Amino acid sequence: MPSLGASFGRGGATDFQQDLQNSDCIVIMGSNMAENHPVGFQWVMEARERGATVIHIDPRFTRTSAMASKWVGIRAGSDIAFLGGVVNYILQNDLWFEEYVKHYTNAPVIIADTFADTEDLDGLFSGWDPEKGKYDTTTWRYEGMEMHASAGNREEGFGPSGHQAGHGGAGGGLRHGEPPSEDPDLQHPRCVFQILKRHYQRYTPELVADLCGCSVEEFLFVCEALTQNSGRERTSAFCYAVGWTQHTVGVQYIRTAAIIQQLLGNMGRPGGGIVALRGHASIQGSTDIPTLYDILPGYLSMPHTEYYGDFESFMQANTSPTGFWGHFKAYWVSLMKSYFGEHATADNDWLFKQLPRIDDDNSVYFTVDQMLEGNVKGYIIAGENPAVGNSNGRANRLGLAKLDWLVVRDLVEIESASFWYDSPEIETGELETKAIPTEVFFLPAAAHTEKDGSFTNTQRLLQWHRQAVEPRDDCRSDLWFYFHLGRRIREKLADSKEPRDELVRYLRWDYPTHGQLDEPSAEAILAEINGSETATGAPLDAYTKLRDDGSTACGCWIYCGVFKDGVNQAARRKPHWEQDYVAAEWAWAWPANRRTIYNRASADPNGDPWSERKKLVWWDGTKWTGHDVPDFEPTKAPDYRPGKDATAEDAIAGDHPFIMQADGRSWLFVPQGLVDAPLPTHYEPHESPFDNPLYAQRANPRRQQRKKASYDPYNPVADEPGAEVYPYVVTTYRLTEHHTAGGMTRTIPYLSELQPEMFCEVSPELAAEAGLEAGGWATIFTARSAIEARVLVTNRIPPVTVQGRTTHQVGLPYHWGARGLTTGDSANDLGHLALDPNVHIMESKAMTCGIRPGRRPRGKALTEFVTELREQAHSRREMAPRHEPEETRKTSKT
Amino acid sequence: MSSTLGHPAAAPDGWDAYGDDQQPRVGFFTDTSVCIGCKACEVACKEWNLIPEDGLSWTGESYDNTSALGANTWRHVAFIEQEKPLHTNGDGSTGLRWLMESDVCKHCTHAACLDVCPTGSLIRTEFGTVIVQQDICNGCGYCVPACPFGVLDKRHIAKPPELPAFHGNEDGRVWKCTLCYDRLKGGHEPACAKACPTQSIQFGPLDELRERADARLAKLSGEGWNGVQLYGRDPDDGVGGFGAFFLLLDDPEVYGLPPDPIVTTKHLGEMWSSMAAAATVLVAGVACAFIGRRR
Amino acid sequence: MSSYYGRPVIKEPTWTWQIPTYFFTGGLGGASSVLSLSATLFGNEQLARRALYIGALADAACPPLLIADLGRPERFHHMLRVVKPTSPMNMGSWVLLASGGASSTAAALERLGRLRPLRHTAATVAALFGPALATYTGVLIADTAVPVWHEGRKELPWLFGATAAASAGAAACMAVDPEHAGPARRLAIGAVAADIALMRAMELRLGEVGEVYRKGAAGTLGLAAKALAGAGATVLAKRGGRSRGAAVLGGALVCAGGLCLRWSVFKAGFQSARDPKYTVGPQRARVEREGTKVTTQPKA
C-alpha cells in the first residue's frame, strides 16, 4: 500500500481492528466492512455501543450501512472530491490540530519553486512529459535538496522502485533528518501547508454535493462528525479496502484520507489511524514476503538491469541516509546470507552480480499483454483464479490459451484450469479446444486445514495455524511443492558448471521434513525468516540487530523477532479477555510486535500523552513506555536533536514519530515515491459519464491504458458521442456469502445455497427506465463483453444527481464463473485494463455500462451483439473525438 | 404435561421431571439490533449438525435465499428493506433501514410440538430445551402444524452422499434446532452462538438473558431506536415465554413471526369436553333413531 | 396487513390423502358399532349384524391408511410407546386399537357364529369406543396452530360426529333391506340435517378465517358435500323406505357427501395455513382487543 507507505513510512494498516472500539468516530469508506470483514467489524459495533458515530460512505446501502449511524450515498469514483472537500472544510474553518501538524507532519516544509499545482496547470502537475506520458517528479521536491542524477525515472529502477518507495524507501534525498528550508509558522507561500490550502480551496460543499451526488447536509454531517471527534481528547478512524484501491487514481484516494488524519492528528493514537482492510487471509503476508515482481522480502527493491554489476550504486540509490531505511544494506546483506549462506560474502558483493534483474513492468496485466503477444511460454497459477478474478476476463483467458504449458495448483479445478473446454470463448467459438496449444497441468493443493503455517492478516499480525488433517490423495501443501521442486532442480543441477545455475546451487535448501509425505517444517522456515547470527545460529530478536557485515542472516527484516528466543511468537494464543485490549500476547505483529505503529504520535512533542483518555505510549523521563510497544528508540528523549552529520535513525529528532521517513515526519505532500501526484486531485474514472468539473484534465493522465489493444476497447465517455450507449455507472463488489472468484465458495453447498445466482442490483427508477422486471433477467454490457444476471430491484442503490443529471448506478457482485454448484456470468468480463500507475490495479470499482431486460445472446450471437453496439458507439465517437490535454501539454516550468 | 391444560405455569413442562439431573434452563437472546446478516449462524448450524443443502433457488427477496425455518434450516436470517429511519431522535440517520433477524426454534415453555407428539419423540431436555429424538420419530407429522411458529418440518430431501446414511432415499422424520444438545452436554455453547461475530446471538441461563434483554431494551429505547421491542421474553405470554427470545425493531409479523402465538394445547381441555358432549349426543342420536315408529 | 414476503407464518400439515380418508372410515366404523349395538338392543337382528360388519370393515381400513402416511412406516408401533392425553393422535391410536380390535373380534365371532357372550362383550366394547373414534379426529386437527381448524375447535368434534353418524346410517341403508333399515334411514337423514347446520354455523362463527371454506378446493368440496349429502338424504326420505335401489343410491350419495366434507375441512386447513393473513390477521385483531404479553414494549 504505497499510499500509506509514502505518507507514513510503512505500507500496512496503521492500527489494529480491536482498537476501533476506542474510536469516537469511524468513517468506513471504500469498504463494506460488515460483509467482508465481519469478524473485525465486531469492534466497530463495540465502538457504536460505546457511543461512537459510525459513518458509511458508499454508492450502495449495504449491511455495513445498516449498522452505521449514518450512510452517505455517493457516485462511484468521486471519493477524492468528497475527501478533498473535508480537507478544505478543516483548513477553511481552522479545525486542524495545530501542535500535531506543526511538529509531526511536513506542513512547514518549503517546496522547490519548480513545483506547479493542478490549480495552475488545469489538472496537471509540473513535470509532465507528454512523450513519455510521465512526470518528472524532481519538480515536486523539497527546496534546497540535491537530487539524484536521473531521479526523473525512479520507477524504472533508479532508486527505490514503486513498492520500496511506497514504504518510505524514497529517501527524499535528505542528507540529514531536517529538510533544508521550513517555515514553522506555516506562512511561506510555498510551504506545504499553504500549497495544501490553495490546492483544495475549490473543493467546496457545493462542489462536493454536485460532483458526488450527495447533499450538502450529508457532506457537512461527515465534516462535523470528524472534526468534533478529533483533537486531544477524541480520535477518529478511517477504514477502507478495495472500494478505494480499485481506481485509476486508487493510491490517491487513500492519500486524501491520510491528509485528513494528519491534519486532525489522528495517526498513531488509540482509536485513530487508517485501517487498511486487506483481502485474502494472508494478503498482507504476500506483500511482506512478496509475490510481487519488483520487490524482495521486507520491501527491498529488486535490482534493475541498469545496475548490472554495480553493487555500490545500487546500495547508494536505495539507502536513505536518514530514517530506518538508512540500514538498507544491513537488511539486504542479511537477506542474501539467509538465501545463500556462506556463499554470499563481502568479496563477491553478496552475489549481487548473479542476482536476476527486472527489465520492465512485469505486473500481472502486463504479463497478460505478453501472453497475448505470444511472449510467455509457461505460467504457474497458484492460489488465484484469473479467468474469473481478473479484469477483462476474455483477455485473460485468450492469453492462457496462447501458452505452451500452464500449471494450476488449486483446491478445485477452477475456471483458470478448465478454460480450454468450458470458457465463454468456447461457447462463442472464439476458442476451439482442439486448436488450443496450451498443455494444462492441474495439481491439487492442500488447504490451510491440511498444513502448518502462518497468516499475516490485515493488521500485520502473524497468526500461526496448525495442521488438522492430512491432505487427501494427491493434494500437497504449497510448501511441499516448492520445496521438493527446488530439491529436484538442485539435484539435476548439482554439478552444472553453468554460471547461470550458480545461485540455484548456492541456495540454502536444507529444511527438515516429517511424515509420510516428507512435509517440510513450516516452523523451520519461519525461524529462517526471523533470522540468526551466522556464527552461532542464535535467533535474533529485533531488526535493530541486523548487520551489513554478514554476521547476521534474516529472511525478512520486518519479521525479525517473530521467532524471538527460538519461540514461535506467532503461535501465542492468550485470549484478549486475559490481557488488556492491545492483547500483545496474542500472536505477533510486525514490526517488533507493535500493534499501533507510529505510536510515538500518541504523546505530545514533550512526550506526555495528549490526554488521559487517549494515552497509549509516553516518555517517563528516562524511556518510552505504555500499553503498546513504543514505535521509537526506547531511550531517545523527546528533546533529542540530530547533529549535522547524523545518519539513519540518529538523524531523526526526538519529536518526529515517523521513523521510517527520511525526515521523521508524516507527509501531507509527497515529494517522491508516487508517480502520479504529490497531492491527491479529483480525476474522473477512466470510464465515466462526466467531465471533470474542476479541470480540463478529465482523468488521471498517468493512468496506464491499452489504447491500441484490440482486446481492451473502451467505452466513449462524458459528452463524447457514443457514450449514450453505455450511460450508467457500474461498480463491482463482494457478498459475505462468497469469496472472490468463487473457487472456495461456489463449490460448497452451505454457501452456494445462501447466494445461489449471479444478480445485479438496480434501483426501482432504473428498473422502470430500462424496463427491467424484478426477479427477471438483465443483460449488462460494455465495449468488452455482455453478461446476464438476475434482477434485484432495491432502494439500496439509489440514483444520484450529478452536475444536474440523474445518474443510475448498477451493482454487480463478481463471484460467479462457469463452474461449481452455482454458476453464472463473471462481472469481470465487463472489466477493462486501465490501471493505477503506482500499483497497476484495475479500475473495477467505477466503469460505465449499458443494461437491457432479458438474457444475453448465446454463442456467436453474443460476440455479434457486443461488437455491433461497440462499433455503433465508436463510429459515433470518431465524429467528435476527445483530445485530453495530457496528450499535448508539457508542463515543466524549467 | 397436564399443566398446559388450563393455565400455563412458568416452568417448562417436563423439565422438573429430571430431579437431580436437572440443569439450569438455557436459551438464546437474539438481539437483532446488532445482527449484521452475515449468516455465519446458518452455516455453523448446518456444519455442526450435518444438515443437507436444500435447494439453490434465488428468491430476489433482498439477500434472503433461505426463506424460512424448516427441516433443513434451523437458523434462518430474515432480511427486510424498509423506508424507515433507524432512529426516531433525528440524529440524521438515513430514511432507509435494513432489518436482519436470525430466527430459530423458540424452545417454548409450553411447546405445542412436544405436547402433541404421539410417540414421545419430542422431549424436554434437562436444560429445559425441546428436541426431537430421531430414533423415535415415526414421521406422523403432527408436530408440524402444531408449532405456532412454523419451525418444524418433515425432511423430504433425498440423502446427500456426504451425509450419514438415511432411511432409504427419503428421511421422513421431522427435524429442528436441538439447541445443540450434544454441545451442551459437552459443556460448549451452541454452534450458531459461537459463530456469531457480533453477539447478536447470546446464549446462557434464561433468567440472566432476560435481565440482559431488559437492560438492552431500556438502553436502545433511550437512544431512540425505532420500534424496539422484546419478543417472547415474558413468561406469561401464550406459550409461557420463549426459551429463545428476541429483540426486534418492528412488529413480529414484519419478520414473519406471529404477533400473538398461543400454544394450541391451551384449549385442549375445551376440545376434549366438546368431543365428549358430541360423542354422547351421537349415542343419543342413534338411540332416538330406534325409538318411535317401528315397522 | 404486513407479512414477510407473503410467506406463511406456520407450516402446512404434511398429511396426504390417507388422512381425510381415515377420518371418513374411522367415523363410519365408530358410528356403525354404535348403530349395531343399538340395533341388537332394539332387536333389529339384520341391521345389527350388517352394521357390525360395516363397522369392522371400516375400522380394519384405518391402520393401513394411517401407517401409509407415516414418514417412517416401520415405526408405526411407536404410537403406542406412551399414553399421552395432550396428544389427541396418541389417544386416538389407543381408541382405534380398542374399538377396531373389538369390532373385528365381534364381527369374526358373528361370522363363525361361536362364543356368543364374547361376541356381545366385544361388540359392546366397540360401541363404547365407537363414539370417541367418530369424534376425536375433530379434536386431532383442532389441536394445531392451523387457524381454520383451531378456531373451529368447538364445532369440529360435533361436525365429525354428525358426519360419522350420517355415513353409518347411510352405509347401513345400502346393506340392509328397506323394511329393517328404518332406524338407519332416520339416523342418516337426521345426521345430514345436523351436519349441514353445523357446517354453516362453523363458517359463520369463524368469520374472516371461515372464508377459506368458500375458496379453492375447500369451497368446491364443501358445496359438493352439502349437495351430495342433501340429495342423498332426500332420496332416502322420499323412496328409501320402499325401493332397495333408491336406498343404495341415497346411501351412496350421503357417504360420498361425508367423504367430501372431510376433504373440504382437510383442504381448508392447508389453505388457511398457507396464507399468512389467516394467522396474523386474527392474532393482530386479538392484540388490538386484549393486548399481548408476547411483545414487551419499552417503558414510556
Ligand SMILES: Nc1nc2c(c(=O)[nH]1)N[C@H]1C(S)=C(S)[C@@H](COP(=O)(O)OP(=O)(O)OC[C@H]3O[C@@H](n4cnc5c(=O)[nH]c(N)nc54)[C@H](O)[C@@H]3O)O[C@H]1N2
Ligand atoms: N465474504 C467475503 N469477505 C471478503 C472477500 C470476499 O470475497 N468475500 N474478499 C476479501 C478480499 S480479497 C478483499 S480485497 C476485501 C475487500 O473488501 P471490500 O473493499 O469491502 O470489498 P468490495 O465489496 O469489493 O468493495 C467494498 C465496497 O466498495 C463500494 N464501492 C464501489 N465503488 C466505490 C467508490 O468509488 N467509492 C466508495 N466509497 N465505495 C465504492 C462497493 O459498493 C462495496 O460496498 O474483502 C475480503 N473479505
Ligand SMILES: Nc1nc2c(c(=O)[nH]1)N[C@H]1C(S)=C(S)[C@@H](COP(=O)(O)OP(=O)(O)OC[C@H]3O[C@@H](n4cnc5c(=O)[nH]c(N)nc54)[C@H](O)[C@@H]3O)O[C@H]1N2
Ligand atoms: N470486478 C472485480 N474484480 C476483482 C475484485 C473486485 O472487487 N471486483 N477484487 C480483486 C481482488 S481484491 C482480489 S484479491 C482478487 C481475487 O481473485 P483471485 O485471487 O484470482 O480469486 P480467488 O478465488 O481468491 O483465488 C484464490 C484461489 O486459491 C485457492 N486456494 C485456497 N487455498 C489455497 C492454498 O492453500 N494453496 C493453493 N495453491 N490454492 C489455494 C482457492 O481455491 C481459490 O481458487 O480479485 C480481484 N478482482
Ligand code: SF4
Ligand atoms: S473469513 Fe476469516 S478473515 Fe474473513 S472475517 Fe471471517 S474470520 Fe475474519
Ligand code: SF4
Ligand atoms: S417453537 Fe415450535 S418447534 Fe420450537 S418448541 Fe415451540 S412449538 Fe416446538
Ligand code: SF4
Ligand atoms: S413427526 Fe415425529 S416428532 Fe413430530 S409428532 Fe410425529 S413422532 Fe413426534
Ligand code: SF4
Ligand atoms: S442451537 Fe445448534 S441446532 Fe439450534 S440453531 Fe443453533 S446451531 Fe443450530
Ligand code: SF4
Ligand atoms: S451470525 Fe450473528 S450477526 Fe451473523 S447473521 Fe447470524 S445472528 Fe446475525
Ligand SMILES: [Mo]
Ligand atoms: Mo483482495
